[in-house]
Amino acid sequence: MYVDGVFSGGGMKVIAIVGAVLEAEQKGCVFVRTAGTSAGAIVAALLSAGYQGRELVAILEELNTEALLDVETKLADGGLFKWFQLYIKMGFYKGDSLEKWLEEKLAAKGIRTFEDLPADTLRVIVSDVSIGRMLVLPDELHHYGLDGQKFSVAKAVRMSCSLPFYFQPVPLYNAAGKKSLIVDGGVLSNFPIWLFKSKGQKAKRPVLGFRLTGERPIYAKRKVTNGLQLFRALFATMQNAHDNRYISEHHVKDIIFLPVTKVDTTDFQLSTKEKEQLLLLGREKAKAFFRTWGY
Secondary structure, eight states: OEEEEEEOOOGGGHHHHHHHHHHHHHTTOEEEEEEEETHHHHHHHHHHHTOOHHHHHHHHHTTSSGGGOOBSOGGGGSHHHHHHHHHHHSEEEOOHHHHHHHHHHHHTTTOSBGGGSOTTOEEEEEEETTTTEEEEETGGGGGGTOOGGGSBHHHHHHHHTOOTEEEOOEEEEOTTOOEEEEEEGGGTOSOOGGGTOOTTSOOSSOEEEEEEEOSSOTTOOOOOOSHHHHHHHHHHHHHHHHHHHHHHHSOOTTEEEEEOOSOOTTOOOOOHHHHHHHHHHHHHHHHHHHHHOOO
């Protein structure tokens, strides 16, 4: 069955999504269009490039390494300089190594720019913090006077993965040379299923959502009694309010929810056991989903 796939962000928790993708492919699902945010954008791009779920298991194993966490200088590992770098550079890690890694994986399938992909098959969500706007790439690059089809897929995904304060914002220059700073798309939409499920319109094919969640159900009340809790609540609201509103107004029958509770987004050094558990969780949740799913 031909389907469209939408993948949420979630850092290293994305391994659970790969487990669910494996199960979906075993059920005969073939992804035509894909969309994603942050780590979900990595999965979306690799699937769009022609990789299969079984290949993603080995590929994402390479993500679980500090080799991709490139610091500006070794001095950044210590003391006050680290925080000075955060203030000046706006992030501990550059993100260049991640982009280069993505370029290599995509080039192996003959993909460099969006025009190398089948037309309209990949969407990546990023956030322009300079103008306070969510962007869908490559579609909305024309607002910057840029040709989206000529834009690097690896750079688009790297932008979507630029978690604020961990990775430095990525500069994007418009045709006139004016700079915008681009960060993680998850800041504004961590699960962009609205891209393929237009309200009131019948989809051309089933749209499957793969959403990483925590212990909390949608709209669960948060305890906010101090500044740190307020910051976390504000960030979670920014990430999920738009997506939750959409989901609450539509059927959730097409979404595979993956509750990962013991791994954080920024856990870049997972043990073999933790990775296996994430993969198994994804497969088990997907199996349960497909027992009742019908289109």
